[in-house]
Amino acid sequence: MIMRNTFAFQGRVNNAAKRLITEAVVEILDIENFASSNTFRIADLGCAVGPNTFFAVQNIIEAVQFKYQCQGLDSQLPEFQVLFNDHTSNDFNTLFSSLPLDRKYYAAGVPGSFYGRLFPNGSLHFVHSSYTNHWLSRVPKPVVDKSSPAWNKGRIHYTSAKDEVIKAYEAQYVEDMEYFLHARAQEVVRGGLVALIFSGRPNGIHHSQTTQNITFDLLGSCLMDMAKKGIVSEEKVDSFNMPMYYMSPQELEAAVDRNGYFSIERMEDLPPIQEIITSTIPKSQIIVSHLRAALDGLLKTHFGDAILDELFDSLSKKIEEGMPMLISGGSINFFALLRRKAMD
C-alpha cells in the first residue's frame, strides 16, 4: 500500500488552498452550464482515510451553494454526490465509518488508480486532488534494469543521479500525467473544474536542489551505509527506488498543453508552512516523523520491518547535519486550477 500524504504537511496548507478553491468556484465555475443536471458531482482523488478529504469537499460544496445563492438560484440548488477515490488497498472501511454524520451529500467510494479511468464520461463537475500527483504510477522500469544505462545503482531516487536516471523518471512523469489528464478530460463535464495541489519543484531549480529530493538522497545514503555494514544487501538497495517525481509549474503547464482539453485558470504558489517555521520541536524531528509516516509502508514492503528504527535514527542525524543544505533547497507547494474546455 502506498501512503500518499508525505512530508508536504498536507493539512497545514489547507487554509490557503481553501481560499483559492472558494475563489475558483465563485469566479470561474459556470453553474448555469450545469443547470440541466440536478446532481453536482465532486471527486476527491487520493482521498486516503480523511479527515482532510472531508474538509476539502465540504469547502467545495459550501462555495457552490454560496454561488447559487448569490445568483438567486437557490431553488435550483443541486444535490451533491462526492466520490472518494484512492487505491483499492486504501482503507475504505475506515473512510466510510468516519464520514461526517451531518454531511449534506451522497457519498461513494471509488477504488482504483487515478492514472486510469475511474468515472463515466462527463459525470464530474469538480475534481479535487491534494498532494497526490508526486506519486508516480510505478517506479520507472529502466532504473531497476541492470542492463539499462539508466540502472540506478547505489541510489534510491533520481536526486543527483546520472542523466539517464533523471530522464527515466521524467519520462514516467510525462506518461503518468498524460494518462491522468486524458482520463479526467473524459470524466469532467465541459466547463468543469479540476483543482490540484502539488508538492513540487520551483521553476529553474535542478532536481538535486529540491528539499524533498535532498531528503531522499540522505535516506539513500543511510541505506547504503547499512549495506556497507552488511545489514541489508547492496542488491536490495539497488532494486529499491522511490516512485515519486516533483514536477515544476512549467512542467505541469507543458503537460496541460500537450493534453489540450484543459485551460489553466490559476497557478499559484502556496505559502510556506508556518508550523515548521514557528514550532519549538526541532525541525529535523518534524521532518523525520512526517517522512516515516509517509514511507513506512513502502520501506517495510521492500526491506522488512527490522531495519526501520535504525534507518530513521541515522536519517535523523543526517538531516540534522544537513539542515543548512535542506533549508537552502528549493521547494514549493503550488495550486493549479484547470477548466475543461468546451470541446470534444
Next chain:
Amino acid sequence: MIMRNTFAFQGRVNNAAKRLITEAVVEILDIENFASSNTFRIADLGCAVGPNTFFAVQNIIEAVQFKYQCQGLDSQLPEFQVLFNDHTSNDFNTLFSSLPLDRKYYAAGVPGSFYGRLFPNGSLHFVHSSYTNHWLSRVPKPVVDKSSPAWNKGRIHYTSAKDEVIKAYEAQYVEDMEYFLHARAQEVVRGGLVALIFSGRPNGIHHSQTTQNITFDLLGSCLMDMAKKGIVSEEKVDSFNMPMYYMSPQELEAAVDRNGYFSIERMEDLPPIQEIITSTIPKSQIIVSHLRAALDGLLKTHFGDAILDELFDSLSKKIEEGMPMLISGGSINFFALLRRKAMD
C-alpha cells in the same frame, strides 16, 4: 454487523432469478427513454462482499447490452456504473479487492442503510436487491419495552407470539417498506426498474407456519432452555429479538400500492432449492450451518461468543426432531419487478 445472506441459500436460486431479470430488461426496460444519458447506473442494495453481487450485475449489464444490440442501437451503448451498497459496517475493503478485473463497468461502493436515501435524485436506471428486505431496519421498539403490551417475553421473534408482538413487527415492516420505496422512488429515473428477490411467506399462511419462523421459534426455545439452566440470563433472552420479517407477496403489493410511484410488472415464485432436496448431507445440518453463518454476528453481539457452540448443537437436535414440521411449513422465495412510473 448484520449478516444479510441467511439460510435462504442465496446463490442457489440465481439461475431462475437470472432468467427473470434478463426477461425484465428485454421485455420491459424502455432504453429509448434513457437515450439522453450516456451512463447506465445500476445499484445493488445489500451487496455484502460478493461474488453473488458481481454475477447479478454482470447479468443485468449483459441483458442491457443485448437489448441495445437487438434494437440496432450499438452505437449508442452507454457506459455502465455499478453502485454497490451495504451497511457502513460491511467489509468494503474485501468487496473492492475482489472486484472482477475484467469488469466493463465503473465501480463504486455506497455505505448506508437502504431504508434511507443513498443516491441522488433520478440517478439510477436499475436497482437490484437479493434476499435483503427481510431484514428490518431495527427490532420494533415495543417488543423490548417491558411496559408495552407487545413486550415479547420468553421469545426472540414474532413466531407464535401474541398478537401485539406480531402487530409491532408488522408495523415496523410497513414503516420500513415505506421508507425503502419512498427513497427508491426519488432515486430511480422514470421508467427505471427495481428487481427484488425475497425470502418470504406464502399468501394466506400464518406467521407461525412459515419455515423460517419455525426455525427461529426453535432457536428461541434453545435460548430459553439455556436460561433455565442458568447459562444465560432470562432477561438477556427477553431483550433479544430478531430484526427480521417475512412478508407475503400480498403485503408487498399493498406496500407498492400505498407508495404509488411504482407499478408491479412481474411477481413470481422462484423454484424450490434443488440442493437441499437432492443433497446427501442431512437437511438439518445444512439448515443449521446456513443459519449459523447468517446469525453468528447478531447472536455474538448480544450473548457473547461462549454460548454459540452449545446453542447451535441443541438447535441442530431440535431441527432434526422438528424436520417434519419444518418441511410442512410454508416458505417461498419470490421475485418482484417494479417499474418507476412516469410521473413526479
